[in-house]
Amino acid sequence: MRAVELFSGAGGMSLGLRQAGFDILRAYDAWPVAVETYNRNVGHHAVVADLNDLLSTVPEIIGLAPDMICGGPPCQDYSSAGNRTEADNARLTLAFAMIVSIVRPQWFMMENVIGCAKSATWTEARKILKRAGYGMTESRINASRYGVPQSRRRLFVIGRIGERDGFLASSIAAAAHPTMTLRDLFGTVTPAAIYFPATSEARRSIWGPDEPAPTIRERSIRPIPASYQPHPDDAALIRNGFVYSRPVRAGRGVRSIDEPFPTVTRTAWERPTPRYLSSPHPGDPVAAVDTAVLAVHQISRIQGFPASWEWRASAKQDILQMIANAVPAPVATALGRVILDREAGRNAPDVAGGFLQWLHKRGRSKASARNVKASAGRARRMLGGRTFDNLALEIAALESLLEFQEMRKPTQSDLRQALRLLAGYQANRSQRREKPRQAAAQPLTGFAAAA
Numbered sequence: 447m448r449a450v451e452l453f454s455g456a457g458g459m460s461l462g463l464r465q466a467g468f469d470i471l472r473a474y475d476a477w478p479v480a481v482e483t484y485n486r487n488v489g490h491h492a493v494v495a496d497l498n499d500l501l502s503t504v505p506e507i508i509g510l511a512p513d514m515i516c517g518g519p520p521c522q523d524y525s526s527a528g529n530r531t532e533a534d535n536a537r538l539t540l541a542f543a544m545i546v547s548i549v550r551p552q553w554f555m556m557e558n559v560i561g562c563a564k565s566a567t568w569t570e571a572r573k574i575l576k577r578a579g580y581g582m583t584e585s586r587i588n589a590s591r592y593g594v595p596q597s598r599r600r601l602f603v604i605g606r607i608g609e610r611d612g613f614l615a616s617s618i619a620a621a622a623h624p625t626m627t628l629r630d631l632f633g634t635v636t637p638a639a640i641y642f643p644a645t646s647e648a649r650r651s652i653w654g655p656d657e658p659a660p661t662i663r664e665r666s667i668r669p670i671p672a673s674y675q676p677h678p679d680d681a682a683l684i685r686n687g688f689v690y691s692r693p694v695r696a697g698r699g700v701r702s703i704d705e706p707f708p709t710v711t712r713t714a715w716e717r718p719t720p721r722y723l724s725s726p727h728p729g730d731p732v733a734a735v736d737t738a739v740l741a742v743h744q745i746s747r748i749q750g751f752p753a754s755w756e757w758r759a760s761a762k763q764d765i766l767q768m769i770a771n772a773v774p775a776p777v778a779t780a781l782g783r784v785i786l787d788r789e790a791g792r793n794a795p796d797v798a799g800g801f802l803q804w805l806h807k808r809g810r811s812k813a814s815a816r817n818v819k820a821s822a823g824r825a826r827r828m829l830g831g832r833t834f835d836n837l838a839l840e841i842a843a844l845e846s847l848l849e850f851q852e853m854r855k856p857t858q859s860d861l862r863q864a865l866r867l868l869a870g871y872q873a874n875r876s877q878r879r880e881k882p883r884q885a886a887a888q889p890l891t892g893f894a895a896a897a
């Protein structure tokens with residue numbers, strides 16, 4: 447699949463999507479330092495652009511005809527660290543929604559802070575995307591379950607034309623792993639360079655840990671040399687066993703390396719302040735003064751950037767800002783794979799357990815409810831995991847399949863009926879969810895009303 451990224455920053459999301467198998471066509475960001483870093487590390491397709499100016503970018507993106515538009519619009523207006531006034535930055539979430547709605551790729555993926563989910567701006571942006579025909583899954587992802595040792599919680603909204611809302615939720619949940627800790631990252635021996643004897647096919651011997659190895663032959667398998675030493679900063683961190691991170695509000699400052707790190711921010715390298723040292727958090731396992739100090743390359747790796755990533759900016763603050771802004775690449779890889787699998791029909795949405803209770807309440811016996819649920823799951827798999835926001839289209843798609851046409855008539859009507867009942871259950875559930883959302887929604891402001 448071919449993707450365009452908006453608000454690409456230094457390239458965390460692009461890197462992860464590329465590792466999942468996406469072809470990144472172009473990336474846009476207004477900050478030249480971030481664009482330069484992106485081009486140095488990901489590939490030379492990032493350009494400096496102000497995405498407020500839709501007329502300058504939209505025609506170009508239409509010409510690229512991407513299958514997906516992705517991006518993490520600025521989050522300061524929703525962030526707990528900001529003052530939560532929805533202003534210029536929040537408008538860029540609307541710009542994202544408008545660009546997607548005009549270009550209308552099959553898919554989009556948007557990342558933001560959790561606070562965005564309940565904002566008036568996102569309510570407006572969602573309406574724009576709905577009107578353009580997207581079904582959406584809004585997931586709150588904890589990055590420590592998706593490949594980085596960081597308890598970073600973020601909102602990911604993934605949309606696809608014509609789907610029912612929630613169409614990808616169960617596959618995203620199924621892609622989660624056990625929580626990753628700092629020891630999992632720094633305690634494993636990952637050499638900066640790996641030796642494979644040169645072959646006629648691959649004429650070099652030294653390979654980085656972030657690239658595929660050459661074809662493995664019997665003689666290329668060698669134990670890691672006894673002389674290999676982990677990076678001195680990593681060895682010091684593992685020996686110490688604890689690390690400090692400036693707490694949010696009255697939270698805990700000291701973390702064990704057997705936990706994930708908290709959300710990486712620009713201040714992740716700071717030492718404890720005299721104020722914290724004089725009144726530490728009662729839950730700190732050791733004194734903050736005795737913890738290890740994280741180096742910038744370690745903060746970058748906690749955020750999922752590979753050890754070979756080159757950060758070059760005249761100010762350390764700029765590097766930390768780019769790191770803190772990023773989507774950890776492994777998170778983007780995990781979500782990218784879920785999308786590619788669904789596109790190829792390799793995964794299908796689970797039929798929620800609540801469907802069984804809903805059927806019971808409507809008078810179905812347990813056995814009959816289980817049969818309906820199984821038939822709905824079967825129909826979903828036959829449709830290659832697609833859900834349709836329009837029931838008539840869903841049934842027409844099912845009927846067009848040769849596999850369906852070859853079934854016995856009673857089985858065909860069971861599958862149709864199961865999809866009808868499932869659609870009834872989902873409509874009922876989204877009505878119940880919609881009510882509190884409508885109560886919380888604020889009136890449209892000029893920008894979105896104009897859209």
Ligand SMILES: C[S@@+](CC[C@H](N)C(=O)[O-])C[C@H]1O[C@@H](n2cnc3c(N)ncnc32)[C@H](O)[C@@H]1O
Binds near residue numbers: 453474517538772
């Ligand atoms: C949250 S960061 C995105 C980080 C990126 N997703 C990654 O994984 O590295 C938001 C980005 O939006 C960019 N930005 C802010 N205002 C912009 C504008 N008007 N037009 C384009 N980009 C803008 C910032 O420079 C910043 O890099």
